Amino acid sequence: MASPDSKICDIDRARIAKNIVDWKDLSPYLGLNAAEIKEVKESDSGNFLQQKCEAIRKWQQKNGDDATYAAFIVVATVAENKELADYVRELVVGARDEQQCSHTEKEGLLSLVMALTKELKEKETMLQAKVSSAPVCTVCA
Structure with missing residues (x-):
């Protein structure tokens, strides 16, 4: 579960990168110097999503444990x-809400599966009764 004080995970880094319009405008706020910006540009020229991810990764490397969700929110706000x-x-x-809802959702799904299983067993029993009481076909027998 993501908390404001936890480090940004790889999946969320990619999600955040997809939402950055122009990483070069954001890069000074990420604390990237001219050499680092050039390095990011050259790392994967033409692949802007990869460049955005790399800019965030460099920010994370520079800031270590302080490269948290909360810190990135501050960077984006200042920018x-x-x-x-x-x-x-x-x-x-969203991660917090998802974590809180997951237990309730699992209980709901389990109840649904149990109800459907019971209904299927009842239908199976009913069909078996119909099959056993059906007249035997003399042509097939």
Whole structure:
């Protein structure tokens, strides 16, 4: 489960990267210097999603344990990218809600499976009774 103070995982790094419009505008706020920006550009020229991921990865490497969801929200906010900040905030809140709902959902699914299993057994019993009481075909016998 993602918490504001946890480090950004690889999956969320890719999700965040997809929501960055122009990583070069964000890079100074990530603390990337000119050499690092050039390195990111050259790392996978033409693949902008990969460049966005690499920019975030460099920020994570520079900041270590401080490269958290909360810290990235601050970066996006300072960069005046409200949509990105809101998206990352939603990743954290959504993960928390998903974790809380999962137990209730599992209980609901288990109840549904049990009810369907019972219904299938009843139908199977009913069909077996019909088959056993059906007249025997004299042509087939």
